Amino acid sequence: MVGIVIATHGQLAAGLLDAAELxxxxxxxxxxxxxxxxxxVAAFGQALVRAAKSVSTGDGVLVLTDLFGASPNNQAATARTALTGIPYALLTGVNLPMLLxxxxxxxxxxxxxxxKQAVLTAGQTGIKDFFIELAKQ
Structure with missing residues (x-):
């Protein structure tokens, strides 16, 4: 089973998981x-490495972060070097459709x-203008 780590600013990661589990x-x-x-920030990076190792079962780890170029994402990118031997993918811009x-x-x-490809597609296609979608009906 692929492990998943959600790393964000504030409580967003916990909130996304709470909503997805609902x-x-x-x-x-x-x-x-x-x-x-x-x-x-360095301690956050170390915690991210520990989290990735804790969810890894040998099938890889998908890390989802909230904002490209921000500290959680940068630490997730850096963490890859400490996770040799663990297949590792990193996507940014996490939202509920991606997590589901x-x-x-x-x-x-x-x-x-x-x-990774399915999650990337879900993130990109999960954002819609409600009224445009309604007009298509």
């Missing part, structure tokens, strides 16, 4: 990390590469 039920092999005001897709891909038994 919809899909409790999930295994998932960890959340939140970077808060005043936190040591990741959980669904795991249920289907898909590998990390397939999961």
């Amino acid at each position: 919809i899909m039920g409790e999930q295994a092999q998932v960890a959340t990390l939140g970077l808060h005001h005043g936190d040591d 897709t990741a959980f669904n891909e795991r249920l289907l038994g898909n590998d990390l590469i397939t999961m």
